[in-house]
Amino acid sequence: MMSVLGICSEVFSEHSNHFRFVHWASEFSIMHLVVIGGSDAGIAAALRAREIDPNTMVTVLLADGFPNYSICGLPFFLSREVSDPAALAHRTREELESTGIELLINTTAKAIGQTDKTVVVVGHRGHQRSIQYDRLIIATGARPTDPGIIGHTLPGVFYLHTMEDSLAIDRFVAETKARRAFIVGGGYIGLEMADALTLRGIEVTLASKTESVLPSVDPELGRSVEEELRRHGVIVHTQTTVRSISPSGSTLNVMDAKNRHHTTDMVVLATGVRPSSELARSAGIQPGHAGAIRVNRRMETNITDIFAAGDCVETWHRLLARSVYRPLGTTAHKQGRIAGENAVGGNCEFAGTLGTQVVKVFELAIARTGLSEVEANHDGWQAATVKSTMWDHKVYYPGAMPMHICVVGDRSTGQLLGAQMIGYWKSEVAKRIDIIATALFHGMTVDGVNDLDLSYTPPLSSPWDPVQIAAQAWLHQYGNQPASADSEART
Amino acid sequence: MMSVLGICSEVFSEHSNHFRFVHWASEFSIMHLVVIGGSDAGIAAALRAREIDPNTMVTVLLADGFPNYSICGLPFFLSREVSDPAALAHRTREELESTGIELLINTTAKAIGQTDKTVVVVGHRGHQRSIQYDRLIIATGARPTDPGIIGHTLPGVFYLHTMEDSLAIDRFVAETKARRAFIVGGGYIGLEMADALTLRGIEVTLASKTESVLPSVDPELGRSVEEELRRHGVIVHTQTTVRSISPSGSTLNVMDAKNRHHTTDMVVLATGVRPSSELARSAGIQPGHAGAIRVNRRMETNITDIFAAGDCVETWHRLLARSVYRPLGTTAHKQGRIAGENAVGGNCEFAGTLGTQVVKVFELAIARTGLSEVEANHDGWQAATVKSTMWDHKVYYPGAMPMHICVVGDRSTGQLLGAQMIGYWKSEVAKRIDIIATALFHGMTVDGVNDLDLSYTPPLSSPWDPVQIAAQAWLHQYGNQPASADSEART
Numbered sequence: 014m015m016s017v018l019g020i021c022s023e024v025f026s027e028h029s030n031h032f033r034f035v036h037w038a039s040e041f042s043i044m045h046l047v048v049i050g051g052s053d054a055g056i057a058a059a060l061r062a063r064e065i066d067p068n069t070m071v072t073v074l075l076a077d078g079f080p081n082y083s084i085c086g087l088p089f090f091l092s093r094e095v096s097d098p099a100a101l102a103h104r105t106r107e108e109l110e111s112t113g114i115e116l117l118i119n120t121t122a123k124a125i126g127q128t129d130k131t132v133v134v135v136g137h138r139g140h141q142r143s144i145q146y147d148r149l150i151i152a153t154g155a156r157p158t159d160p161g162i163i164g165h166t167l168p169g170v171f172y173l174h175t176m177e178d179s180l181a182i183d184r185f186v187a188e189t190k191a192r193r194a195f196i197v198g199g200g201y202i203g204l205e206m207a208d209a210l211t212l213r214g215i216e217v218t219l220a221s222k223t224e225s226v227l228p229s230v231d232p233e234l235g236r237s238v239e240e241e242l243r244r245h246g247v248i249v250h251t252q253t254t255v256r257s258i259s260p261s262g263s264t265l266n267v268m269d270a271k272n273r274h275h276t277t278d279m280v281v282l283a284t285g286v287r288p289s290s291e292l293a294r295s296a297g298i299q300p301g302h303a304g305a306i307r308v309n310r311r312m313e314t315n316i317t318d319i320f321a322a323g324d325c326v327e328t329w330h331r332l333l334a335r336s337v338y339r340p341l342g343t344t345a346h347k348q349g350r351i352a353g354e355n356a357v358g359g360n361c362e363f364a365g366t367l368g369t370q371v372v373k374v375f376e377l378a379i380a381r382t383g384l385s386e387v388e389a390n391h392d393g394w395q396a397a398t399v400k401s402t403m404w405d406h407k408v409y410y411p412g413a414m415p416m417h418i419c420v421v422g423d424r425s426t427g428q429l430l431g432a433q434m435i436g437y438w439k440s441e442v443a444k445r446i447d448i449i450a451t452a453l454f455h456g457m458t459v460d461g462v463n464d465l466d467l468s469y470t471p472p473l474s475s476p477w478d479p480v481q482i483a484a485q486a487w488l489h490q491y492g493n494q495p496a497s498a499d500s501e502a503r504t
Numbered sequence: 505m506m507s508v509l510g511i512c513s514e515v516f517s518e519h520s521n522h523f524r525f526v527h528w529a530s531e532f533s534i535m536h537l538v539v540i541g542g543s544d545a546g547i548a549a550a551l552r553a554r555e556i557d558p559n560t561m562v563t564v565l566l567a568d569g570f571p572n573y574s575i576c577g578l579p580f581f582l583s584r585e586v587s588d589p590a591a592l593a594h595r596t597r598e599e600l601e602s603t604g605i606e607l608l609i610n611t612t613a614k615a616i617g618q619t620d621k622t623v624v625v626v627g628h629r630g631h632q633r634s635i636q637y638d639r640l641i642i643a644t645g646a647r648p649t650d651p652g653i654i655g656h657t658l659p660g661v662f663y664l665h666t667m668e669d670s671l672a673i674d675r676f677v678a679e680t681k682a683r684r685a686f687i688v689g690g691g692y693i694g695l696e697m698a699d700a701l702t703l704r705g706i707e708v709t710l711a712s713k714t715e716s717v718l719p720s721v722d723p724e725l726g727r728s729v730e731e732e733l734r735r736h737g738v739i740v741h742t743q744t745t746v747r748s749i750s751p752s753g754s755t756l757n758v759m760d761a762k763n764r765h766h767t768t769d770m771v772v773l774a775t776g777v778r779p780s781s782e783l784a785r786s787a788g789i790q791p792g793h794a795g796a797i798r799v800n801r802r803m804e805t806n807i808t809d810i811f812a813a814g815d816c817v818e819t820w821h822r823l824l825a826r827s828v829y830r831p832l833g834t835t836a837h838k839q840g841r842i843a844g845e846n847a848v849g850g851n852c853e854f855a856g857t858l859g860t861q862v863v864k865v866f867e868l869a870i871a872r873t874g875l876s877e878v879e880a881n882h883d884g885w886q887a888a889t890v891k892s893t894m895w896d897h898k899v900y901y902p903g904a905m906p907m908h909i910c911v912v913g914d915r916s917t918g919q920l921l922g923a924q925m926i927g928y929w930k931s932e933v934a935k936r937i938d939i940i941a942t943a944l945f946h947g948m949t950v951d952g953v954n955d956l957d958l959s960y961t962p963p964l965s966s967p968w969d970p971v972q973i974a975a976q977a978w979l980h981q982y983g984n985q986p987a988s989a990d991s992e993a994r995t
Contacts (some may be wrong), residue, residue, distance in 0.1 A: 053967060086962050089901055100900040331957070335986050345959045346967045350954075364955035371959035380959050409591040411579055443964040445937035450957050451942035463841075464855035466822070468862035468871050469575050469834045473934040476544060476837045 025031040044069045047132055047144055049292070050152030052084065053074030053342050054323025056103070057349030058356065059114045066357040072115040072144065074122050079176040086264040087179040087200070087344055091186075092209035098176065098183075110171055125296035127316050129137055129161035132218045139147065142186045148318050148356040151293050151306060153339050154347060155286035155324035157387050160197060162282070164258035164460035169265050170280045173202055182281070192216060195267050197255045198283035199226035203376045204238065206281050207247050211375075218248040218275055220267075225251055229370065230381050230433045231419060233400065237435055241336045243376045281350055286340055288325045301327035303338035310350035320356050322348035331365030332430065332453065333392055339366050367431075367449045371443040378438040380446035383431025386421050395424045401486040402480045405440035407471040414440050415427060424491050429459045432483070441473070448480050461486050538614045538623055538635055538849050540783070541643030542566030543575065544833050545814025547594070548840030549641045549847065550605045559865050563606040563635065565613050568917065569598055570667040571640045576833055577941070578670040579693070579775055582677075583700035589674075616640065616787035618807050635670035639847040641810050642784050642797060645830050646777035646815035651688060653773070655749035656693040661771045664693055682769035683707060686758050688746045689774035690717030695729065695865045697772050698738050702866075707738040709766055711758075716742055720861065721872050721924045722910060726967035728926055732868045777831055779816045785869065794817035794829035801853040803843035811847050822856030823875055823921065823944065824883055830857050858922075860935040860941045869929040874922025874944045877912050886915045890978040894970045896931035898962040905931050907973035913950040915982050920950045923974070932964070941973050950975050951983060951985060 046062050048055045051073045059071045073080070079102070086101040095101060110117055119137030126133070131143040143289035157172040162172065169189075171182050185191060194210045199221025207217045219242065221225070225235030226249065230302050239249045244442050254270040258280055267275040288305035290298075299315040301307030305327040311319045324340035326348065346365050351361050373449070389396035404413040416436030422429055432449040434444045450460055462484035469476050477485070517995050537553050539546045542564045548560045566570070570593070577592040600607055608964075610628030617624070622634040648663040651713030655661065662673045670891030676682060685701045687694050690712025698708045698883040708829070710733065716726030717733070719741065732738045745761040751770055758766040781789075781795035790806040796818040803811045816833035816837065835857050842852050844914060862871035880887035889912050913920055921942040927933045943953055953975035970977070 083898060083900070083962065085967075086898060086900055089962060095900045095901055226903070294590065318800065341960075342967045343957065347954070347957075365957070367957040369959045371956040371961045371964060373961055373963045378961075382957070382959070407577060409574070409577055409586045411585055418772060437961070439930050441932045441935040443959045443961070444932040444969075445955070447939045447958045447969070448935060448942050450959070451939050451946075453947040454956055455718070455942075464605060465945055466834065466838075466856070466858040466860045466873070467936045467938045468860045468873070468941070469576070470862045470864055470869075471574065471580060472864045472929065472936070473862060476576075476833050478935075478938070486586070 016199045017470070024029070029182045044147045044357065045145065046071045047146035048073045048149065048150045049117065049132065050154055050323065050325075051080040051118075052082065052152065052154055052323070053345035054154070054349035054352070055150065056081045056354030057346045058108065058152060058320075058322055060112060060348045060459065061353030062357045063113050065359055066115065067072045067208040069357050070115070071113070073109075074120045074132070074144075075116065075118045076121045077175060077177060079118055080104075080109060080118060082176050084174070087173055087176070087211040091173075091180055091182055091206070092212040094209075095211065098180065101176070111213070113179055122153075122292055125151075125292060125298075125319070125498060127296055132317070134193075146318075148320070149368065150349075150352045150356055151254070151298075151314070151321040151325060152323045152345075153289040153292060156289050157282065158229050158285045158287045160255070160282050160284040162255050162258060165282060167258055167260060168256055169278065171280065172282050173206060174286065174504070181432055182279075185279060186213065186215070186245050189278060193218070193277045194279045194281060195265070195277035196274055196281045196283060198285065199235075199249075199251070200228065200283060200285060201370070203281075203283035204242070204372060206283060208245075210281075211245055211247060217250075218277065219248070220250045220255055220269060222252040222254045223251065224226055224383070226257035227372070227379060229368075230379060230435075232397065234379065234417065234419065234433055234435050237372055238377065241375050241504060245375050251282060278463045280474065286339070287325065287429065288338065290325050293321065296479060302336045303327065305338050307336075310365075311355050311360070313365060314349055320352040322352040329363055329365045337366075339368055341366065341368075342372065343369070357465075361395045363495050364454070367453050368410070368449050369446060371446060372440050376438055377435060378440070378442040379435045380442050381431070382450040383432045384421060384427070385431060385433070389421060389423070394428075394430060396421050396430055397424050397487075397491050398486040399490050401479075401483040403482050404415060404475070405436060405479065406473050407475050410471045416440050416479060418445075420459060420483045420487040422487050422491060426457040427460055427492060429453055429457050429462065429484075432480070443481050445478070459487050468478060505564070505779060515717070534846065535638045536636065537562045537641065538637035538791070539564045539638045539641045539643060540623065541645055541814065541816075542571040542607065542609075542641065543645055543814070544836035545575065545645070545840035545843070546641065546643035546835045547572045547600065548614070549811075549813055549844035550600075551603060552841045552844030553848045554604050554939040556845050557852055558604065560848050562604070562802075563608060564600075565611045565623070566607065566636075567612045568608045568666060569609050570621045571595075571600060571607055573667050575665070578664055578667070579696040579700040581670055582697070583663075585703065585993055587920060592667070601747060612784055613644075616642075616783060616810070618787050618810065623808070637809075640811070641840075641843050641847055642789070642805070642810065642812040642816060643814045643836075643843075644780040644783060644816045647780050649778050650745070651775040653688070653749060656773060658749055658756065659772065660752060660769065661749055663773050663778065664697060671806075672899055673770075676770060677704065680769060684709070684768045685770050686711070686756070686766055686768035686869060687772045687774060689776065690714060690726075690740075690742070691719065691774060691776065692863045694772075694774035695733070695863060697734055697774060699736075699865050701737055702738060702773075703771040707737065707739075709741070709742045709768065711746055714742065715747045718863070718870060720859075721870060721926075724890065725844050725870065725908065725910065725924055725926050729868065729870055729910070731864050736866050758908070777815065778960065779829065779831070781808060783817050784812065785818070790984075793827045794818065796829050798827075802846050802851075803839055803854060806859075811843040818944050819833065820856045822858055826893070828857075830859055832857065832859075832861065833959060834860070840901065855945070858941050858944050860937060862937060864929045867929055869928060869931070869933040870926045871933050872924045873937050873941040874920070875912060876922060876924070880914070880921045885919075885921060887912050887921055888915050890981050892974040892977040893971075894908040894973050896923065896927060896970065897964050898966050899961045906976050907931050907933060907970060909936075909970060911950060911974045911978040913978050913982060917985075918949040918951055918983065920948050920953065920975075922946055923971070936969070936971050939969070950978050968988055
């Protein structure tokens, strides 16, 4: 707990916005929770702390001017499916402040003093000051990896990670009337950008260094995504590493490792992210997997009263039973909520990620949860994958679309380990992967999936849901007993 | 096991189709499994038995000429969304027979001799004979309840339970050019028929004796369904019991209990079903709940070597931990599979129903799983329901539609007991109820739903899926701690 005097002296000396909190603090000794970062994890933590203990004073430090933005929404602004970027905010600044959170925008944390419990910050006018905390939550997120490409800082070369990145791309397209874009990276962001810029009327070339795009799913599914990209005019190069970007008149010249040249008007680098954990490290906070901040499942760092959450931390994997680096918005929200609750005296644990993800690429949705065969075998399972193809609903009802489901299970125990799905984006692929994610959460066997009482009506499913038909196909190959042929939705 | 001689004598004396099985049986002593009923449960059982033990001889007795038809698809044939009724078959007769199943169509089982292990059957030419079995599976299904309405056998008054019913309605509409239909019953079939006949261009009036239509969900949701019906021109009368139907020239006169008269061209009675268990009862098989055949979770009746499955049996409810009568196609498939497996020496148990259901009514999907508050409190829980309204995906992405989710939980333990959902039929309502069904299967708490790692992309969900936002809303009212306000998908 900090004394009110402590707040006062800091407030009056540094930041007038702080003033109203003095009244609010009254003469009581109150806890001050400082949150570094105002994106998913930071805001989730702040909101949860205020809810659990409305007497806690919560200050959120935000490096830019866009609190609580949906980073996942940026491609849809660039595609013009969303016309107003302000719509991408989960909440407005006013909504956040109405919950009693103090929001310090354009305020960057520069150092953490763990012994005197202070955060040194620099405001938007360059003023430096220090803020005292009783509890601290670090939610500094991630930032794009340096792809090691010569010329990656040239004008016309962009990342897509912040609202400012997004606005910069938008301005560039509008001002230069860019007609061609070259995207480096075939992961989620690269694919969403290929979709978005194509919708925007730009000719897109996409280069992925992996065997197939979307390396988080098996190559066979990745190749289906490539087909979808090509069907919409995207030029796709796989197993292609970009070496350099150089200016060539008003265009850019992209050279790959095979010495092929690609002329383009702009480049988007989408080669992944790494944790923004330098601030934490310089404060003596222990790093963990992939340089992310090490936390336990209560989201505590190794330093008393300092928690961390979101894309800057390592994440407990529920199946692997160890920490990995798997930055995801959904995980950031959950971890933030837990850090916020525990920071004000709660006692909850992060249940673990399963790496559940879905992405929409043009008309397709591609989803995964749990482990791939390769990932599982790497950790000692005897995993096998079976791919099934079936209709999303009874084929006699109009509009049936094919979907593909890969089920991964352990051959020796029958344990369900993961699934991957690809189908029409309105085929309930996203929530079908969630059925598997919920089954995985509880350690079900592949056979157990058949016991689930799932909903059915001919326009929306079949008496055995596609996830059950896929489980039966796996059992047919790897179960101890043959699987049921009662999978009438196949035909 | 029966001797080959036993088969031979029976075959040659009674039924030439049987002949080929004699060759197949060769000189081995083989098991003969007889299945009474060729709909979902019967066919699932027959297929599973053949798969588990390809040496078993399987004979399926089918009272009509339509094996393995999708009863749930009948409304879509009447609506003309499905043009060819043959498309409603899960499999053709040829496909079934290619698995080695002997299919005796237009063959009605008249008596079961449990001591001599025979079934007396009457074929389509009225020939009576008896078939010996080693194991018997009764899958005689259900049939419509007698609604106790005077005039219910008049021409122009129909049930919708079999393919023959469906063809009869279709012929009647085509021949009489019926313009008006009166539907009695506001359950799943009544609603689907209201939708189907409206699409067919018929003016529909629907009468439900309950407070609101679709009594399997809470009245508030039922009223939303009524709005959808009215929006499409259906006249809806709730709390209305029909007393009599009488001919009036070329039309029918429907009189309700309030002495109101309704003139119509045809009447569809959709007032529920009851188990077809008379055959079993007359063989000394013990009845259970609601007159259905009593079975254990291995689908065994009280008589050795006689199993039963599907709409003719009582069903183990996973939450109530007792048997109920809850006839559903999904359950019939599961129970049939289990009966088939156990009949040939397997050892599996039915995991229990959660009453998971979904129905599409015009543009809406309405789904439920688990218990309603009333049902739960009747069985001793301290249940409470919280209704939430949210968008099906991030509202900034085009096409967001509102959905409503009712979460039912136990106030004293926090146990999740059930959920009901209503939303646009393409809003993944069906598979979202399945997330809850999978959570219920594992006895999760409402709070636990927040730990699930569910998929997210802005066009398809929000960082907390609607089911999690709904769980948080329940916790906010009834949890020990306030729920998170981090439910940005609400706005």
